[in-house]
Amino acid sequence: MSAVHPFDEAIALTGGPTTYQGRITPAYGNMVGPYGGAIGGALLNAVLSHPERQGDPLSITVNYAAPLADAPFDIAVTLVRSNRSTQHWQLLLSQESVGVAISATAITAKRRESWSQTESVAPNVQTAADVPVMPNQGMPAWVSNYEMRMLEGAVTMQPDNASEHSRSRLWVKDTPGRPLDFCSLLAISDCFFPRIFVRKQQMLPAGTITLTTYFHTDAAGLKQQDTAPLLAEAKGQRFYNGFFDQSARLWGTNGELLATSHQLVYFKA
């Protein structure tokens, strides 16, 4: 086993601070181009690497404008505005053969202690140890980097199982184990198969167009979670003429809601 975790290899960057260079490794390949969660991780890594960055990630929006080629990319980072406790970032990822493939914005912030509460409490489910690990044969490469234990809404690829709803629940963590950080939390927020696969129980053309993840934790919360599995839930709200949405929640093992995430997905059905 390499001393560097595969996820760190995938999102590694050089250069900076106005332009960073990177290349998602084949280990995080998807159907077409690399896994969107790893692309998001590389973008967030660029913000976190920037020497003027203050505070922790609060939100990031990643717009997938074109599939990436299996080639190096540039990430141009602009600090649009720096306030006393928040910073606003703009990012563009481009490749020589593709042009601009991704646009993104991110916000970092210094948090202050306040009244706090998880209002969306974690559902009562089987513990991770009691749920078998999902096999990953025949799956795109990126899936092998996660240990997924499906509780509900698995994809069977048997259209007779077509579902009345699109909700999935699973336990998920990096494999090999890796202490949770903002980049991996972002990547995991994109780990759900397209909701149309759950509804139709078949493979169909589908791809994320835009993803927004909100972080509800900080260094202490990440440290507490460490390498334990996250309880993850996703569901779609409307499928309409070629696009559907997905809303997701990621709870830590102690029941704290660590992130919420939303995306809009292209599909053909």
Added chain:
Amino acid sequence: MSAVHPFDEAIALTGGPTTYQGRITPAYGNMVGPYGGAIGGALLNAVLSHPERQGDPLSITVNYAAPLADAPFDIAVTLVRSNRSTQHWQLLLSQESVGVAISATAITAKRRESWSQTESVAPNVQTAADVPVMPNQGMPAWVSNYEMRMLEGAVTMQPDNASEHSRSRLWVKDTPGRPLDFCSLLAISDCFFPRIFVRKQQMLPAGTITLTTYFHTDAAGLKQQDTAPLLAEAKGQRFYNGFFDQSARLWGTNGELLATSHQLVYFKA
């Protein structure tokens, strides 16, 4: 009554296509600066006004980096990438005395007919006609442009009423009546009072940091809705050290989910 609807006055732009000029009217003023929904409307108006724009809005993310001054602004619009059926846009709103106040990204798309379904069905509630219109005395100016009929989760400003949850439901429409379009649908997706007001039932410092709205409709769906009220629901999922999220759904009178919207909000409590 002026021949031009107040909302159209608020989001009116001149110039273009690389830079548009505008100024939110005092009718859409908020506590500090203009109403975020009207700012979003002006940004989306810039995209829709652009001569190279194709298709309808699919999503928009608006990052509120600084309060706007009561002054004119510039909106710089960049078409980042144009695909066969989608376009990716980047926007920056700036003012002479403020600098960059807003960054945004938007996606427009040509839709194709597909299998479609509203999975998040509208809750069974009283019809709008049976619910009294919320009084707007003492409220910021923008509230007077909407007819709101609260079904649940009203803000009473009486801390003894502090709520166990942050869910609000209401019927909402422009007043005077105005046929729904993408800009007004976006503006309405920001019409909810901060969720911390509902939980604590008191006024506290709070302001939207970033808003993302997904559109699930098209010209035909908007025409069907016309000037009828929307059923709107919002709730928070986690309040943590100075920030909380809000997820919202906006259904048309026929039960179709026209938009879903998410935001992250700064608060002190």
